Amino acid sequence: MKFRTRLLIAFGVVVMVPLLVFGLGIRREMAKQVSAEYQRRVATLGSVINADIARENDRIDARLAALTSSLADDNSFRRWIVGGENRTYVLDYASSAMHLAGLDFLQIQDDEGRVVSSGHFRNEFGRLGPAIPAGGPALVRAAAAEGPFLALVTSDSVSAAGRRFRLLGGVVVDSSFLQRLVRDPELAVSLLLPRDSAARDSALIVGPPLPLPYVDAVDGPGTVERARIVVTRSSALLALLQRNVNLWFAAAVLVAALAALLLAGWLSTRISEPVEARIAIGDLARQVNHDVKNGLAPLRNVFRHLTQVARDTPVELPKVFAERQGTVESSISYLETLAANYAKLSPQSDRKATDVNAVVRETIGASGTVRTKLAVGLPLVSADALVLRRVIENLVSNALDSFDGKAGTVTVTTEAGKGLVRIAVHDTGRGMSKAELDRAFNDFYTTKPGGTGLGLSIVRRLVLDSNGSLQVESEPGKGSKFIVEIPVQ
Ligand SMILES: Nc1ncnc2c1ncn2[C@@H]1O[C@H](COP(=O)(O)OP(=O)(O)OP(=O)(O)O)[C@@H](O)[C@H]1O
Ligand SMILES: [Mg+2]
Numbered sequence: 001m002k003f004r005t006r007l008l009i010a011f012g013v014v015v016m017v018p019l020l021v022f023g024l025g026i027r028r029e030m031a032k033q034v035s036a037e038y039q040r041r042v043a044t045l046g047s048v049i050n051a052d053i054a055r056e057n058d059r060i061d062a063r064l065a066a067l068t069s070s071l072a073d074d075n076s077f078r079r080w081i082v083g084g085e086n087r088t089y090v091l092d093y094a095s096s097a098m099h100l101a102g103l104d105f106l107q108i109q110d111d112e113g114r115v116v117s118s119g120h121f122r123n124e125f126g127r128l129g130p131a132i133p134a135g136g137p138a139l140v141r142a143a144a145a146e147g148p149f150l151a152l153v154t155s156d157s158v159s160a161a162g163r164r165f166r167l168l169g170g171v172v173v174d175s176s177f178l179q180r181l182v183r184d185p186e187l188a189v190s191l192l193l194p195r196d197s198a199a200r201d202s203a204l205i206v207g208p209p210l211p212l213p214y215v216d217a218v219d220g221p222g223t224v225e226r227a228r229i230v231v232t233r234s235s236a237l238l239a240l241l242q243r244n245v246n247l248w249f250a251a252a253v254l255v256a257a258l259a260a261l262l263l264a265g266w267l268s269t270r271i272s273e274p275v276e277a278r279i280a281i282g283d284l285a286r287q288v289n290h291d292v293k294n295g296l297a298p299l300r301n302v303f304r305h306l307t308q309v310a311r312d313t314p315v316e317l318p319k320v321f322a323e324r325q326g327t328v329e330s331s332i333s334y335l336e337t338l339a340a341n342y343a344k345l346s347p348q349s350d351r352k353a354t355d356v357n358a359v360v361r362e363t364i365g366a367s368g369t370v371r372t373k374l375a376v377g378l379p380l381v382s383a384d385a386l387v388l389r390r391v392i393e394n395l396v397s398n399a400l401d402s403f404d405g406k407a408g409t410v411t412v413t414t415e416a417g418k419g420l421v422r423i424a425v426h427d428t429g430r431g432m433s434k435a436e437l438d439r440a441f442n443d444f445y446t447t448k449p450g451g452t453g454l455g456l457s458i459v460r461r462l463v464l465d466s467n468g469s470l471q472v473e474s475e476p477g478k479g480s481k482f483i484v485e486i487p488v489q
Contacts, residue, residue, distance in 0.1 A: 007271060011264035019256055027249040034241045041184055045231050049181045049189065049210060053152070053229075056171060057137040060154045063101040064169045068158035071108075071167070081161040094119035098169075105142060105151040105170035111163060113221060120144050129168065130217030132224070138213040139173065139191075139227045148218045150174070150191075181229075192228040288342055290452050294393050295335040298327050298365060327365035334393075337386050351466070353380040353489045356414050356421050359388045363396065364412060370396060373413040381421045381486040383466045388423075388486070391462050394455040395425035395482045401448060402429025402480065420468075420485045428479040437474055459484075 071077055077093065080086045098106035098119030106119030109129045118124040121144045132138040132153055140153040153170030171177070178189045194214060214227035302324045309320045357374045364370045381388075392412065399410040408428040415422050432440060439445045441460055446453030459482075463470045467487050474480035 007268040008264055011268055012261060015260040015264060016257060019260060020253065023249060023253045023256070026252075027245065030245050030249070031242060034245060038241075042187065042231055045182065045184055045187055045189075046208065046210060048183060049229060049231070052181050053137060053210075053212075056152060057154050060103065060137075060152070060169045060171065061156065063103060064154065064156035064167050067097055067101060067106075067169070068156050068167055071165070072158050072160050074160070078161045081163055090117050091122060091125060093117045095122065101169070103169045104149075104172040105140070105153055105168065107168040109166040109168065111165070113166075116165065120149075128221040130215040131221045132168065132215050133213055136213075137170075138215055138224070140168075140170065141193075141214075141216045141218055141222075143218045152177075178229075188232045190230055190232055192230055194225045194227065284342075286452060286454055287458060290454050290458065291338055291390060292335065294390075294397060295331055295338060297397070298331045302328050302331075324365075330362045330365060334386070334389060341386060350384045350386075351382055352384070354383045354385045354388060356381055356388065356423060356486070359385050360392060360412050360414060360423070363389050363392045369400065369410060371409060371411045373411060375413075375415045378414055378416055378421055379488040382489045383468075383486050387462045387466055391459050391484060392423065392425065394459045395484075398455060399425050399427035399429065399480070399482075402427045402431075404430055408479070416488075417485060420487050423484045423486070424481055425484075426479065426481045431476045431478050431480050432474040433476050437472060440472075 071093075074093075076086045076089050080090045094106045094108055094117035098104070104120065107115055107124070107129050108117040110116050113128050113131060115124040115127050115129045118129075120142060123145075124143070130138075130140050130142070130153070132140060132155060134155060137152050137154045140151050141148055142151055142153075150173040151170035152173050153168050156167045156169075158165050158167060173191070178191065181189045192209065209228035209230045212227045212229060214225045215222040216225070305324060306317070306321060309317050355378070357378055360372060360374060364372060396410060396412065402408070410428075411424075411426045413422075413424040413426065415424075436447075441456045442453070443457050444453040460470055463484055463486075469485045471483040471485075472480065473483075
């Protein structure tokens with residue numbers, strides 16, 4: 001895996017993990033807020049309903065107050081009380097008063113609770129009316145000609161001709177009444193009567209129930225029980241809200257992840273380029289070391305030779321010096337060019353028409369151990385002479401090392417091929433097994449003390465960079481042959 005890929009993955013993990021943790025936290029918080037907001041709305045609606053019912057009760061109260069004062073002054077009513085006259089008037093009284101007062105329920109009860117006049121059901125005369133608690137509204141299930149109905153009822157009392165009467169007034173409680181209580185389109189209000197099963201839609205009930213006294217007065221006065229007004233929700237709503245939150249969360253994470261990845265990509269390039277460059281420089285330093293060592297080796301040999309001649313046969317010194325002068329000069333110029341090339345640090349080599357034989361001769365010098373078989377009339381190749389020299393230099397030095405101190409020969413051959421020139425470096429050294437050969441081109445693979453193991457990998461790179469190719473034939477105990485082919489100009 002490339003350094004850059006690793007960096008990208010590491011960066012991705014480092015960015016994505018906190019992003020997800022953070023995002024999930026936000027999502028949970030948002031979901032909490034949504035349901036908290038919902039609870040707040042439900043609570044608000046609860047108090048709005050209470051206030052509405054109280055206001056409705058006040059309205060009925062005010063109408064009853066007006067009715068009681070006019071009833072107290074009603075002479076026809078009084079005459080009925082005192083002498084039993086005007087019975088029809090009294091029976092019809094509640095009905096007309098109810099309509100004039102804009103009520104749906106009106107009953108006048110005597111001090112025993114018997115109905116004297118009923119606005120909503122004339123037939124109730126003489127029956128015991130509902131015994132609702134005084135002060136405050138109650139829910140009454142009342143009989144009417146068309147069938148029973150529910151009313152929000154409140155009471156007032158009046159004294160006339162020395163007797164006390166009770167006035168019960170109310171408004172009908174039906175679905176449109178309940179509808180009016182709800183201000184929130186996403187919520188609904190329903191009524192739970194004592195014999196209703198509360199479990200029916202308890203899953204939809206939100207917020208605490210609002211209790212209300214309840215009297216079922218269809219078949220008699222009834223007893224005070226308890227009804228409840230409950231706020232229910234449209235069940236789809238919360239799910240919809242949560243889904244929206246999830247959708248936005250997913251979108252946000254996606255966008256953030258994309259942005260983070262782009263950023264990571266950009267940063268990893270910025271960071272990895274210098275690091276990769278440093279790694280490349282490390283490789284280069286090893287190459288320089290290797291190339292310089294190769295350039296110095298012939299110089300050291302010549303110097304040893306001259307020292308030996310100067311000591312043993314000083315008279316021959318000028319002659320030997322003249323012989324070896326070429327090697328010294330060529331090595332010095334090789335090192336100079338090498339230095340100049342490395343100074344430029346230019347990866348492109350200076351490819352031009354090059355005479356392979358000349359490069360071989362220059363590289364080998366007057367060394368007696370390396371034989372040459374150079375083809376005549378060889379075409380020029382398109383290559384950098386220095387690159388070729390480094391290739392031959394490396395192959396020859398490996399060939400010379402292959403004898404392990406025993407005798408043997410190294411031969412450098414050149415010949416023309418089809419559109420190419422072939423350079424072969426052949427030794428009769430120890431040779432390599434298939435396994436050894438497989439590893440020989442690996443960076444840092446060496447079997448020599450003090451070897452860098454870079455020679456062959458450099459050779460391969462230089463040959464390939466020159467659009468050439470490389471082949472090896474080797475047999476353990478018999479020797480090796482490295483063949484380099486370079487395209488002609
Ligand atoms: N002509 C050869 N005959 C036998 N073995 C060879 C030959 N050329 C290379 N090898 C094997 O391949 C190994 C790698 O060679 P390479 O040139 O890459 O590095 P090196 O010669 O060991 O080190 P350096 O080039 O720094 O001296 C050698 O150590 C040797 O074992
Ligand atoms: Mg080598």
